Amino acid sequence: MLLEQIINGITLGSIYAIIALGFTLVFGVLGIINMAHGEIFMVGAFVGVTTTGVLGWPLWLAFIAAIVVTSILGYLLERFTLRPLRGKKGVSHLAPLISTIGVSILLENLSHHIFGAGNKPFNTSFSEISINIGSITVYLVQIVIFVISILLMIGLTVWLSKTKAGKALRATADNLETASILGVDTKKIIILTVVVASAIGGIAGILVGMAFNSVSPQMGLSMGLKGLAIIILGGMGNVKGAMVGGLILGLSETMLVAYGDSGYRDAIAFIMIIVILLLRPQGIFGSKVSQERR
Amino acid sequence: ACGGGNTTTESNSNTGEDGVLSAKFGVISYLTGAGAAYGEAITNGLKLAQQDINALGEVNIELVIEDSAGKADQALNAAQKIMSDDSITAIIGPTLSTEFFAVAPEVDLNGIPILGTSTTVDGIPEIGDYVFRNAVPESLAIPAAIEKAVERTGATKVAMIYGNDDALTKGGFEVMERTAKEMGLEITTIETYQEGQSDYNAQLTKIKNTNPDLILASALYNEGAVIMDQARKMGIEIPFVGGNGFNSPQAIEIAGDAANGLIVATPYFGESSDPKIVEFNEKYEKEFGKKPDQFAAQAYDALFIYADALKRAGSSDREAFRESLAETKDLEGILGKFSFDEVGDVIMDVTVLEIKDGKFIEFE
Amino acid sequence: MVLELKKITKNFGGISALKDVSFSINKGEIFGLIGPNGAGKTTMFNMITNIYEPTSGEIIFNGENITALKPYKITEKGICRTYQNIRLFSQMSTLHNVMVGGHSQSQSGVFSSVFRTKAQRKEEQLLKEKAEELLDLVGLLEHKDTIAENLAYGQQRRLEIARALASNPSLLLLDEPAAGMNENETDSLYDLIKTVQSRGITVLIIEHDMPLVMKLCDRIAVLNFGEKLAEGTPDEIQNNEAVIEAYLGKEEDEVDA
Amino acid sequence: MLGEILNTYYLQIGSFILINIMLAISVYVPLSSGQLSLGSAGFMGVGAYTSALLTIHFDLPIFVGVIAGALAASILGVIVGIPSLRLSGVYLAIATLGLGEVIRVIFVNWDSLTKGSVGLTGIPQLGREILEFSRGLGFEPAMIGIRNNQFVFLSIFLVLLILVIAILWFVIRQQNSRVGRALQSINMDDRAAESMGINITHYKVVAFTQGAFFAGLAGALFAHVIGYISPADFSYHRAVEVLIFTVFGGSEVIIGSVFGAFFLTLMPEVLRFVSEFRYIIYGILLVVLMAVRPQGILDANLLKKFKFKRSKGGVR
Amino acid sequence: MLKLTNVETFYGQIQALKGIDLEVNEGKIITLLGANGAGKSTTMKTIAGLLKPKNGSVEFNGENVTGLRPDQLLRKGISLVPEGRAILTSMTVLENLEMGAYQRNDKDVRNDIEDVMQRFPILKERQTQMAGTLSGGQQQMLAIARALLSKPKLLLLDEPSMGLAPLIVADIFKIIKEINEAGTTVLLVEQNAKQALKIADYGYVMETGKIIIEGSAQSLLEDPRVVEAYLGRKSTS
Numbered sequence A: 001m002l003l004e005q006i007i008n009g010i011t012l013g014s015i016y017a018i019i020a021l022g023f024t025l026v027f028g029v030l031g032i033i034n035m036a037h038g039e040i041f042m043v044g045a046f047v048g049v050t051t052t053g054v055l056g057w058p059l060w061l062a063f064i065a066a067i068v069v070t071s072i073l074g075y076l077l078e079r080f081t082l083r084p085l086r087g088k089k090g091v092s093h094l095a096p097l098i099s100t101i102g103v104s105i106l107l108e109n110l111s112h113h114i115f116g117a118g119n120k121p122f123n124t125s126f127s128e129i130s131i132n133i134g135s136i137t138v139y140l141v142q143i144v145i146f147v148i149s150i151l152l153m154i155g156l157t158v159w160l161s162k163t164k165a166g167k168a169l170r171a172t173a174d175n176l177e178t179a180s181i182l183g184v185d186t187k188k189i190i191i192l193t194v195v196v197a198s199a200i201g202g203i204a205g206i207l208v209g210m211a212f213n214s215v216s217p218q219m220g221l222s223m224g225l226k227g228l229a230i231i232i233l234g235g236m237g238n239v240k241g242a243m244v245g246g247l248i249l250g251l252s253e254t255m256l257v258a259y260g261d262s263g264y265r266d267a268i269a270f271i272m273i274i275v276i277l278l279l280r281p282q283g284i285f286g287s288k289v290s291q292e293r294r
Numbered sequence B: 001a002c003g004g005g006n007t008t009t010e011s012n013s014n015t016g017e018d019g020v021l022s023a024k025f026g027v028i029s030y031l032t033g034a035g036a037a038y039g040e041a042i043t044n045g046l047k048l049a050q051q052d053i054n055a056l057g058e059v060n061i062e063l064v065i066e067d068s069a070g071k072a073d074q075a076l077n078a079a080q081k082i083m084s085d086d087s088i089t090a091i092i093g094p095t096l097s098t099e100f101f102a103v104a105p106e107v108d109l110n111g112i113p114i115l116g117t118s119t120t121v122d123g124i125p126e127i128g129d130y131v132f133r134n135a136v137p138e139s140l141a142i143p144a145a146i147e148k149a150v151e152r153t154g155a156t157k158v159a160m161i162y163g164n165d166d167a168l169t170k171g172g173f174e175v176m177e178r179t180a181k182e183m184g185l186e187i188t189t190i191e192t193y194q195e196g197q198s199d200y201n202a203q204l205t206k207i208k209n210t211n212p213d214l215i216l217a218s219a220l221y222n223e224g225a226v227i228m229d230q231a232r233k234m235g236i237e238i239p240f241v242g243g244n245g246f247n248s249p250q251a252i253e254i255a256g257d258a259a260n261g262l263i264v265a266t267p268y269f270g271e272s273s274d275p276k277i278v279e280f281n282e283k284y285e286k287e288f289g290k291k292p293d294q295f296a297a298q299a300y301d302a303l304f305i306y307a308d309a310l311k312r313a314g315s316s317d318r319e320a321f322r323e324s325l326a327e328t329k330d331l332e333g334i335l336g337k338f339s340f341d342e343v344g345d346v347i348m349d350v351t352v353l354e355i356k357d358g359k360f361i362e363f364e
Numbered sequence C: 001m002v003l004e005l006k007k008i009t010k011n012f013g014g015i016s017a018l019k020d021v022s023f024s025i026n027k028g029e030i031f032g033l034i035g036p037n038g039a040g041k042t043t044m045f046n047m048i049t050n051i052y053e054p055t056s057g058e059i060i061f062n063g064e065n066i067t068a069l070k071p072y073k074i075t076e077k078g079i080c081r082t083y084q085n086i087r088l089f090s091q092m093s094t095l096h097n098v099m100v101g102g103h104s105q106s107q108s109g110v111f112s113s114v115f116r117t118k119a120q121r122k123e124e125q126l127l128k129e130k131a132e133e134l135l136d137l138v139g140l141l142e143h144k145d146t147i148a149e150n151l152a153y154g155q156q157r158r159l160e161i162a163r164a165l166a167s168n169p170s171l172l173l174l175d176e177p178a179a180g181m182n183e184n185e186t187d188s189l190y191d192l193i194k195t196v197q198s199r200g201i202t203v204l205i206i207e208h209d210m211p212l213v214m215k216l217c218d219r220i221a222v223l224n225f226g227e228k229l230a231e232g233t234p235d236e237i238q239n240n241e242a243v244i245e246a247y248l249g250k251e252e253d254e255v256d257a
Numbered sequence D: 001m002l003g004e005i006l007n008t009y010y011l012q013i014g015s016f017i018l019i020n021i022m023l024a025i026s027v028y029v030p031l032s033s034g035q036l037s038l039g040s041a042g043f044m045g046v047g048a049y050t051s052a053l054l055t056i057h058f059d060l061p062i063f064v065g066v067i068a069g070a071l072a073a074s075i076l077g078v079i080v081g082i083p084s085l086r087l088s089g090v091y092l093a094i095a096t097l098g099l100g101e102v103i104r105v106i107f108v109n110w111d112s113l114t115k116g117s118v119g120l121t122g123i124p125q126l127g128r129e130i131l132e133f134s135r136g137l138g139f140e141p142a143m144i145g146i147r148n149n150q151f152v153f154l155s156i157f158l159v160l161l162i163l164v165i166a167i168l169w170f171v172i173r174q175q176n177s178r179v180g181r182a183l184q185s186i187n188m189d190d191r192a193a194e195s196m197g198i199n200i201t202h203y204k205v206v207a208f209t210q211g212a213f214f215a216g217l218a219g220a221l222f223a224h225v226i227g228y229i230s231p232a233d234f235s236y237h238r239a240v241e242v243l244i245f246t247v248f249g250g251s252e253v254i255i256g257s258v259f260g261a262f263f264l265t266l267m268p269e270v271l272r273f274v275s276e277f278r279y280i281i282y283g284i285l286l287v288v289l290m291a292v293r294p295q296g297i298l299d300a301n302l303l304k305k306f307k308f309k310r311s312k313g314g315v316r
Numbered sequence E: 001m002l003k004l005t006n007v008e009t010f011y012g013q014i015q016a017l018k019g020i021d022l023e024v025n026e027g028k029i030i031t032l033l034g035a036n037g038a039g040k041s042t043t044m045k046t047i048a049g050l051l052k053p054k055n056g057s058v059e060f061n062g063e064n065v066t067g068l069r070p071d072q073l074l075r076k077g078i079s080l081v082p083e084g085r086a087i088l089t090s091m092t093v094l095e096n097l098e099m100g101a102y103q104r105n106d107k108d109v110r111n112d113i114e115d116v117m118q119r120f121p122i123l124k125e126r127q128t129q130m131a132g133t134l135s136g137g138q139q140q141m142l143a144i145a146r147a148l149l150s151k152p153k154l155l156l157l158d159e160p161s162m163g164l165a166p167l168i169v170a171d172i173f174k175i176i177k178e179i180n181e182a183g184t185t186v187l188l189v190e191q192n193a194k195q196a197l198k199i200a201d202y203g204y205v206m207e208t209g210k211i212i213i214e215g216s217a218q219s220l221l222e223d224p225r226v227v228e229a230y231l232g233r234k235s236t237s
């Protein structure tokens, strides 16, 4: 059973990690917690349900559709809720928090109206494929999820630390004004970031739909909260932290259910962040930026 | 057809121009938010009943529908809004027991009759003299289902899973646990999940390892169907017994074949060949474009119960209405003969159903 | 002796910002701390006010070891500072900035504030009068209701001094107060610091403006790469070969002297 | 006359508005010292459960229960406030949000005490207690020409109104004082504030605890107004809703919290006629208004224009 | 090369520039003097595109560039070293320098980075240190070095000597002279008016958002109004 539970934990953890990556990217660059990220993820899942279920498209096309739709959503989010707040004098740092909450409420209720309340099945033959190793069954979806999460993490790490665009992104994150006088088209960089983060959310949405066969307008919330807990756990704006934090959370939730009291499953994420923050206020991988000099 | 036609008191002030006795009922329903599907079915059932009743021409009913969003405080606001209208005779709803617990004492205190059509948790009619329900409580339905399931499968070991952060599923679980213990079943493990969860693999893996014969799942159909789906994928093929919230055609829609083997007790059997039900199904589907569920059916009956009480009371006066309501006996509704017991709770037989080949059938 | 620094060492990871630096400051004097960029001057201020704790060494203030005291305790003891990069309460009025400076000089708490006890009202009045007097001193009285952020750079620097003075320090630490000021403004800064001194306050100043430092200071210590290079009167320092080499530069290097 | 004017529905909404104002202030006060606390739902729950359990099981008068509830919340506030000092900005926000979730999960799981998710029923209702009490003194609502249930809701409303006024008075007075300036300076630059001799630990904990107290108070009152509580009442949604009150109304000025709670509690009621779309409208409203007035609806400048400004310092 | 006509810039309601006319000729060093709050930094930010003027126009090499973004202006060759050393605190010293050459794609970037590090040896030594933990003066050097790497046609320097040790100040002025001789036009804001005028060709003096005096550097050095207001220090050591 332990092995099976570990596989369960890694699957869940990888999904958490992918969602957290989207949060971390936006936070890293804009210093904003995108409260609508969970709902963008949810939309991705619904695009999957609609394209594979209603329209009967093949899975790969569904992925592309989800990426396209969530990218567009990301663009709209940036254009209409984040950009108007940027560079204005006297903007409360809470304003983006609230307006992204507004977007999340909007998206949740819109999809409720469009798709109806409750769970929708995500039926693909792909999620039926499994491999038996000894006495345990591993589904191909589980492997795919794990591989995608690793690839995304490596890809993002390399992109951010090695490429010019990645550095420009970090410069923008550090100081928008400075980045712009150094020649960075910060507007473009920000759009790029939000769009990439949203697309990652869309991918996560399809993966969750495939893995758990449940898609509902409310799914964004609980996943979103977990994602938030993870980026705090791993350290804000830190790609490696998101990955490790996601896996830790996925595994500990699963182990809690397996060997402890499943009633506390939803609390474990937060108990962990409370404990970790008390030991390391900047998260596991977060770096302590010296504020004294600013 | 009972109580006799005594609505001839011409002088009654509630009588409209055409001499028909009329009354206004308030409805509090869960119309926005995660569980809006329940409220929608209920209001649909009520609207259909309203049409049918008014068409009969004996009484004329007006409905004032307010949304509660499934939240206790908003339900209370809705109730106050309804109650501030003095011409309201009685109230139907709210949808959830948690809302009902907040609303009913207040309504009771104001001397306004209130009827729960979907509130299945224990202790509802006991709130006060003006509080009634026609929903079949979990404490009645669940034992019936478990008994039948055990009887047929010969199960001795059961595993349990329930949503512990929801009043209904928690209440249902308590009934299940009690029943299982009374029946001397061995409980192999008790697992919980939380609202909105999508991954049940950890719990199911654990359940699978304890080798039960039966799974008692106190879950709303949303989560319940997904649990069954994941269980079947994992190779758990044993039957599930569910409670009130699990009993929905939606379960089949979500889980597909995986829903086969779900056993529930219900006052309403949609596939029944009973002509009343067939007719109701047809009318409902024509009007709202989808199949009714038990909540729609119970709501439909509820308004007939009100209409009947109104007729017998002969006036829309709250006091008179309450009295005749409490006396409701053997009223023939689509769900069968209906009576209230002395506290105002439902007296009714339930049918145990099973999903087989993607359909609810009677479980014998 | 007001302040005594004993063998202060500070390492940041691999970088050692201060190495065994010792010097002491006498009561009532203006003491200059100079040295090349990165020599460790600001770090020394951060040690004294315990923004960072020293890796080793002791800080003695009026005979008391204050090395590990919380920053606010140090202020209560009578040390207050200004920052190299201005750190005003930017959204607050000038007057309120200075009144916050007087925090340690007052004590009314939640209860007396809410009920406006007599003592509280009196204290508030005194605090305000004191703040206005200090604003007058630094020439900002007419701007007392201006939001700090909207002041020009030089004004902000003077406001920082007034705010620090409000805590009634016996030792005032100034980190490059003349940065960004032109010569006229620097001259009036000179007068201000002299006035401060005349009130019996000891001043420790970091500054790169050599004419100002030489004219103002009674004694000077020079840091270089975290170590003390020299200490002495302005005359001695100006003629110290090592200091000229490391910091001041030769005549032809166009030091404005 | 009076009996006709008093509409219990309006009084009920008015009461919820007042409770929400308390909650909004419970976010505002820590925020005025730079601490974004999303723990209000949790503290509210602690207040509600404490008071409900005490009054149900020990027959304590409601006002004792309410005070105990508020104190229990503030004790918890101190306990979590001290370690939370090391956290800033979003870290604190998420940690306190997490705290609220943990509290809720404890309520769900601590069955023997809280009856889990089923919740506590039969909590003594504030208005009815007052009615009984005044009857004991020989007073009957009919004497002033109103019905019993009108009296019940009127008395609740008045009690809450008095409390809200007292809280506002407290917070405003505190703000225009040495304590308030200390909190503001910590908000603007805590390092510099500490260098000015302000014990930031002390003041941050004071503000955090006051927030917890107000939330606990609101929670306890909520329990005795609604008469039934369950863990679902203190979920993430509540925390977010309260934060929105404060920020939407304008987090710079306390009047913003009052306005935000007022407006946003009223809105779903006003929008009942489009009930299916009201949350969609709500979402759009948040986005649009934040884009137009990112500092919230009310801010210091706007107040100045409206000449709300009081002689000394204004209502900041 | 650069021409400002009647530029007016606002901070919200506050008008910081009240109609600035200013011209910078190719290959020259122009200096902008003025008391605190006169509007010098505002002028620089307006030229660099960080602030958008409400009225008036900015022309660069005959082209109207009013209202362009900073990155677009950099592409045209205008680079700003802002007041208060806006470095990227969470990036390393080396990354800061690399960002200086962000818009360049030529192969010389590596070499040029080596070159500027030669000029400011401390930067070489601290390559991998987070820029935010540098001392004030070190940050200032980094900001200047970084701007050089963009190889601008017009370099805007806002108080480059602020917070620098005397030796380094002297160095900085030398460097300004050098890069100017190598073909870069410089617009310099300095509190150190005497030294600025010594290396400049032409100067403007601002007061409360307006230009009140202009003339050749030499004439300004001798202008009694300038002497009195900005060079008036009687004191030498």
Ligand SMILES: Nc1ncnc2c1ncn2[C@@H]1O[C@H](COP(=O)(O)OP(=O)(O)OP(=O)(O)O)[C@@H](O)[C@H]1O
Binding pocket: A290, C012, C013, C015, C016, C017, C035, C036, C037, C038, C039, C040, C041, C042, C043, C044, C084, E133, E134, E135, E136, E137, E138, E163
């Ligand atoms: N938090 C830190 N982490 C790493 N190194 C640091 C940190 N703070 C300061 N340093 C280093 O310590 C040295 C001393 O810095 P400090 O700020 O004290 O210099 P300073 O003498 O004030 O210089 P300046 O005149 O330029 O302001 C510098 O080399 C700086 O890079």
Ligand SMILES: Nc1ncnc2c1ncn2[C@@H]1O[C@H](COP(=O)(O)OP(=O)(O)OP(=O)(O)O)[C@@H](O)[C@H]1O
Binding pocket: C149, C150, C151, C152, C153, C154, C180, E011, E014, E016, E034, E035, E036, E037, E038, E039, E040, E041, E042, E043, E083
């Ligand atoms: N962000 C801002 N918001 C509002 N007003 C500002 C802002 N920045 C500057 N000002 C005002 O604009 C005017 C010009 O400021 P600017 O910074 O351009 O002056 P400066 O000549 O560069 O002064 P300094 O020598 O102090 O750097 C000043 O009155 C200042 O108070």
Ligand SMILES: CC(C)C[C@H](N)C(=O)O
Binding pocket: B038, B095, B096, B097, B098, B118, B119, B120, B121, B168, B244, B245, B295
């Ligand atoms: C609509 C139903 C799921 C409501 C549930 N039976 C309750 O009592 O809360």
Ligand SMILES: [Mg+2]
Binding pocket: C041, C042, C043, C084, E135, E136, E137
């Ligand atoms: Mg320094």
Ligand SMILES: [Mg+2]
Binding pocket: C153, E040, E041, E042, E083
């Ligand atoms: Mg300037």
